[in-house]
Amino acid sequence: MAYLNDHYLKLKSGYLFPEIARRVKVFCEGNPKAAARLIRCGIGDVTEPLPAAVIAALHKAVDEMARRDTFHGYGPEQGYEFLRRAIAQNDYRDRGLEVADDEVFVSDGSKCDCGNILDILGHQNRIGLMDPVYPVYVDTNVMAGHTGAADESGAYDGLVYLPCTPANGFVPEIPDGKLDIVYLCYPNNPTGAVATRAQLTAWVDYALKNRSILLYDAAYEAYISDPQIPHSIYEIPGALECAIEFRSFSKNGGFTGLRCAFTVVPKALTAATGVGKFTGLHPLWLRRSSTKFNGVSYVVQRAAEAIYSAEGKTQVRQLVDHYLGNAQVLREGARAAGLQVYGGENAPYIWAQAPAGVTSWQAFDTVLKEANVVITPGSGFGRNGEGFFRISGFNSRANAEEVARRLQALKW
Amino acid sequence: MAYLNDHYLKLKSGYLFPEIARRVKVFCEGNPKAAARLIRCGIGDVTEPLPAAVIAALHKAVDEMARRDTFHGYGPEQGYEFLRRAIAQNDYRDRGLEVADDEVFVSDGSKCDCGNILDILGHQNRIGLMDPVYPVYVDTNVMAGHTGAADESGAYDGLVYLPCTPANGFVPEIPDGKLDIVYLCYPNNPTGAVATRAQLTAWVDYALKNRSILLYDAAYEAYISDPQIPHSIYEIPGALECAIEFRSFSKNGGFTGLRCAFTVVPKALTAATGVGKFTGLHPLWLRRSSTKFNGVSYVVQRAAEAIYSAEGKTQVRQLVDHYLGNAQVLREGARAAGLQVYGGENAPYIWAQAPAGVTSWQAFDTVLKEANVVITPGSGFGRNGEGFFRISGFNSRANAEEVARRLQALKW
Numbered sequence: 001m002a003y004l005n006d007h008y009l010k011l012k013s014g015y016l017f018p019e020i021a022r023r024v025k026v027f028c029e030g031n032p033k034a035a036a037r038l039i040r041c042g043i044g045d046v047t048e049p050l051p052a053a054v055i056a057a058l059h060k061a062v063d064e065m066a067r068r069d070t071f072h073g074y075g076p077e078q079g080y081e082f083l084r085r086a087i088a089q090n091d092y093r094d095r096g097l098e099v100a101d102d103e104v105f106v107s108d109g110s111k112c113d114c115g116n117i118l119d120i121l122g123h124q125n126r127i128g129l130m131d132p133v134y135p136v137y138v139d140t141n142v143m144a145g146h147t148g149a150a151d152e153s154g155a156y157d158g159l160v161y162l163p164c165t166p167a168n169g170f171v172p173e174i175p176d177g178k179l180d181i182v183y184l185c186y187p188n189n190p191t192g193a194v195a196t197r198a199q200l201t202a203w204v205d206y207a208l209k210n211r212s213i214l215l216y217d218a219a220y221e222a223y224i225s226d227p228q229i230p231h232s233i234y235e236i237p238g239a240l241e242c243a244i245e246f247r248s249f250s251k252n253g254g255f256t257g258l259r260c261a262f263t264v265v266p267k268a269l270t271a272a273t274g275v276g277k278f279t280g281l282h283p284l285w286l287r288r289s290s291t292k293f294n295g296v297s298y299v300v301q302r303a304a305e306a307i308y309s310a311e312g313k314t315q316v317r318q319l320v321d322h323y324l325g326n327a328q329v330l331r332e333g334a335r336a337a338g339l340q341v342y343g344g345e346n347a348p349y350i351w352a353q354a355p356a357g358v359t360s361w362q363a364f365d366t367v368l369k370e371a372n373v374v375i376t377p378g379s380g381f382g383r384n385g386e387g388f389f390r391i392s393g394f395n396s397r398a399n400a401e402e403v404a405r406r407l408q409a410l411k412w
Numbered sequence: 413m414a415y416l417n418d419h420y421l422k423l424k425s426g427y428l429f430p431e432i433a434r435r436v437k438v439f440c441e442g443n444p445k446a447a448a449r450l451i452r453c454g455i456g457d458v459t460e461p462l463p464a465a466v467i468a469a470l471h472k473a474v475d476e477m478a479r480r481d482t483f484h485g486y487g488p489e490q491g492y493e494f495l496r497r498a499i500a501q502n503d504y505r506d507r508g509l510e511v512a513d514d515e516v517f518v519s520d521g522s523k524c525d526c527g528n529i530l531d532i533l534g535h536q537n538r539i540g541l542m543d544p545v546y547p548v549y550v551d552t553n554v555m556a557g558h559t560g561a562a563d564e565s566g567a568y569d570g571l572v573y574l575p576c577t578p579a580n581g582f583v584p585e586i587p588d589g590k591l592d593i594v595y596l597c598y599p600n601n602p603t604g605a606v607a608t609r610a611q612l613t614a615w616v617d618y619a620l621k622n623r624s625i626l627l628y629d630a631a632y633e634a635y636i637s638d639p640q641i642p643h644s645i646y647e648i649p650g651a652l653e654c655a656i657e658f659r660s661f662s663k664n665g666g667f668t669g670l671r672c673a674f675t676v677v678p679k680a681l682t683a684a685t686g687v688g689k690f691t692g693l694h695p696l697w698l699r700r701s702s703t704k705f706n707g708v709s710y711v712v713q714r715a716a717e718a719i720y721s722a723e724g725k726t727q728v729r730q731l732v733d734h735y736l737g738n739a740q741v742l743r744e745g746a747r748a749a750g751l752q753v754y755g756g757e758n759a760p761y762i763w764a765q766a767p768a769g770v771t772s773w774q775a776f777d778t779v780l781k782e783a784n785v786v787i788t789p790g791s792g793f794g795r796n797g798e799g800f801f802r803i804s805g806f807n808s809r810a811n812a813e814e815v816a817r818r819l820q821a822l823k824w
Contacts, residue, residue, distance in 0.1 A: 001623035003534030004683040045485040058474040072669040073457040115704035122415030211413035257484040257710040271416040292527035298669040
């Protein structure tokens with residue numbers, strides 16, 4: 001008889017966002033008037049259309065697919081050379097970082113890559129994650145059998161949660177014990193925090209010393225405004241030997257619906273076999289890609305390439321500035337409402353502390369019912385998210401301003 | 413220290429097609445004149461442009477992405493309702509098969525799904541595969557740790573290979589022993605064979621009796637010409653309780669470069685937990701999709717929807733008929749050349765037997781050097797592929813005719 005993967009049965013309830021969707025649906029069905037003025041600042045989805053350069057590239061690529069002599073069938077699983085080169089050149093080499101074209105793997109999403117990367121890693125690794133944390137890191141480890149059961153707070157036995165709090169600026173302290181794999185995400189989702197060069201250097205040094213691997217999620221890199229903050233983990237000496245970096249076109253070019261991202265697996269990066277012999281991970285990821293993936297749509301890769309054109313860069317800058325402007329409006333509004341507020345300066349997310357004694361889900365319900373605004377309860381991201389909530393800056397400016405006003409009018 | 417997944421180190425050499433590409437490259441560099449007349453009938457990639465209905469749908473969807481009020485960000489991970497409904501209605505319900513919209517999961521490729529499906533299955537399953545076989549089924553099981561090492565023929569310890577030969581019409585006999593998971597692919601890649609209703613019924617009965625699961629790959633369904641041959645495993649009574657079906661838009665609509673496919677996971681399908689309690693696989697696959705995937709590009713889903721429009725259906729039919737016409741030309745040419753030939757009637761592939769004593773790779777080299785045609789060596793698909801080679805019908809008619817001529821002129 002066929003067996004299923006028992007580890008899936010350990011997963012707690014639904015993924016965070018389906019639960020939010022459920023509560024919003026129930027509320028809206030019972031309150032049609034409030035539903036009509038609902039503003040969504042929950043899920044981190046972009047709202048503005050694709051840049052003109054991207055649209056033009058899409059139309060051109062579609063026309064190529066209509067003619068036999070310019071039609072594109074199967075492409076290289078790791079991405080077309082034109083896109084890998086554009087990424088490596090613009091995002092890395094132009095910034096003085098030695099990333100080769102073939103260390104860049106184009107994919108259909110960072111979420112996929114963050115989960116799939118576990119395929120090439122051993123089951124015996126001791127895994128550290130930030131808390132609060134992007135749920136995908138946790139859930140994919142549960143699915144892979146790297147954990148025991150969850151406790152009441154949703155924390156799984158077998159994972160090492162690294163607290164991220166106002167006290168440490170939402171960047172975890174270097175642990176005493178040894179971790180083999182550590183997930184780091186900066187600019188951070190959900191807290192909107194960034195890690196300084198010194199903090200990242202401490203983590204890279206830790207990884208090199210312990211021969212650990214950092215899984216560095218930089219999906220929000222475009223939002224960094226402070227010139228002192230590193231955009232890539234590879235700005236830290238030694239990181240090419242200990243870090244995999246995940247990037248996305250979702251939040252800069254607005255590709256959440258178009259789907260394109262990339263992952264950098266440096267050739268200098270090694271990990272140990274079961275008998276302790278170190279060997280490169282690059283060939284393993286290459287093999288995984290060519291066996292379990294068939295590449296990103298040709299038309300979408302041409303669209304991603306357009307982000308690196310001169311006009312593409314200008315248009316992406318305008319998009320990011322728009323969302324950062326929203327974040328500023330929301331941050332000031334939440335602050336004026338008397339809330340303690342973090343993030344929103346180098347990230348599209350505001351991380352607000354609910355008034356004393358109010359839990360995250362209570363805050364969610366209050367803001368939904370009283371202000372008709374959807375936010376994300378911080379406890380959905382882990383134990384240390386309790387008492388916080390996330391407000392997303394992905395919206396129109398008018399909506400951001402309206403949310404800022406409503407937050408100030410809100411009675412807790 | 414970080415550990416890698418040791419199972420990857422068991423994988424034999426490269427994937428079949430990179431090795432073919434390498435040999436072709438070496439030959440072409442040494443023989444520029446022959447290179448100029450090279451015709452590729454190796455990899456199963458389509459050659460004709462996308463249907464006009466698909467192109468129109470793509471342009472329209474791209475324009476939607478350019479305007480704020482019609483922009484699409486994150487979509488449902490399992491696919492938009494418009495596409496799931498079109499698939500379930502046209503491919504199943506219109507043929508009398510009770511597949512619900514939400515049993516259809518839209519993905520970016522059948523290759524991905526065939527690999528990813530192992531995520532939700534247990535490691536203790538006894539796995540059966542056809543031989544010759546699509547290498548992805550094998551390699552993904554190796555990566556997941558379901559096998560021991562490979563022997564000289566490339567067969568992995570721990571997998572059960574089911575011989576597919578001219579004697580059984582390339583449909584494996586029902587085994588005596590119990591298999592928990594069985595991969596079946598019809599119309600078959602690489603042999604071009606189809607399975608009759610009686611043969612599929614025997615397999616479904618076997619699966620029901622043993623509570624096994626059939627992983628049914630029907631990527632070439634559109635090529636079935638014989639009205640007696642089932643298009644879907646769900647045409648067999650009971651299959652909704654024991655089979656997952658993989659389908660693709662690659663070989664009907666020509667989406668190899670655009671990327672869209674789907675997998676049907678029926679709600680009636682169950683598998684056992686480690687303690688032998690049967691529970692549905694549908695919620696597990698749903699959870700996997702929403703956690704490790706972010707859906708197919710909106711524009712590509714609109715393109716796939718267009719395949720089900722009246723004009724889309726007509727245009728797809730023309731494409732498929734074109735490739736089937738090539739297959740007929742190639743089949744007749746190979747037969748006239750004195751080869752024993754299979755397939756090519758309900759599939760785009762010809763499965764030719766090399767002259768006695770000639771191995772698959774010898775045949776590959778001879779056909780490359782003497783006829784300047786790239787074919788696929790049968791032994792790359794498994795031990796029972798030895799002595800055979802695959803000729804792909806994905807080409808222009810002129811090329812198919814030229815290949816037919818060259819095969820007849822070939823001296824072995």
